Amino acid sequence: DVVMTQTPVSLSVSLGGQVSISCRSSQSLVHNNGNTYLSWYLQKPGQSPQLLIYKVSNRFSGISDRFSGSGSGTDFTLKISRVEPDDLGVYYCGQGTQYPFTFGSGTKLEIK
């Protein structure tokens, strides 16, 4: 199985600040069809996960441009700029390139 490793486990940021979350996969996430199925999700307290970014850098419908994704191969990053109170929660990366699909263990974002 593809292991997804997220760092850091948690981080604290001031409102208006910027943060980066790293996600590394144990194998390349480039699919045979040329796409890279790496997604980012946010799970707010008491809610279901919600999709933020898909295929590395594509923002899902209605997602603020404060969220951006980058990376390739096995190394990916989620950046959140101008952090707002509603951004707190746990961020997960997930891969849909190889079966079984797998997720990282999460990065908890706290607001200072």
Added chain:
Amino acid sequence: QVQLKETGPGLVQPTQTLSITCTVSGFSLTSYYMQWVRQTPGKGLEWMGFIRSGGSTEYNSEFKSRLSISRDTSKNQVFLKMNSLKTEDTGVYYCARNWELGYWGQGVMVTVSS
């Protein structure tokens, strides 16, 4: 408006079978993959499997032959059935739409306990 809602038993005894229904609205099951993901204290988010728009299925081998995913397109419902439940199957079970899991249900909490 895309909506997904899971309904299930809440409490299941060990060795018994879990049955969860995902009722959707705002789209057709014949146009989208539907996936099942669970979140457990021990393993976090785990992909369980999906049913394609055409009706074929793919499963996480972790669940071996315990898991079955099916649907009734006329009722806009997707079903998860998993047998031989263990206490470590306790968690929240979600259905979600499409390859990237763009839309999720609210989840249903399942406790496996005698």
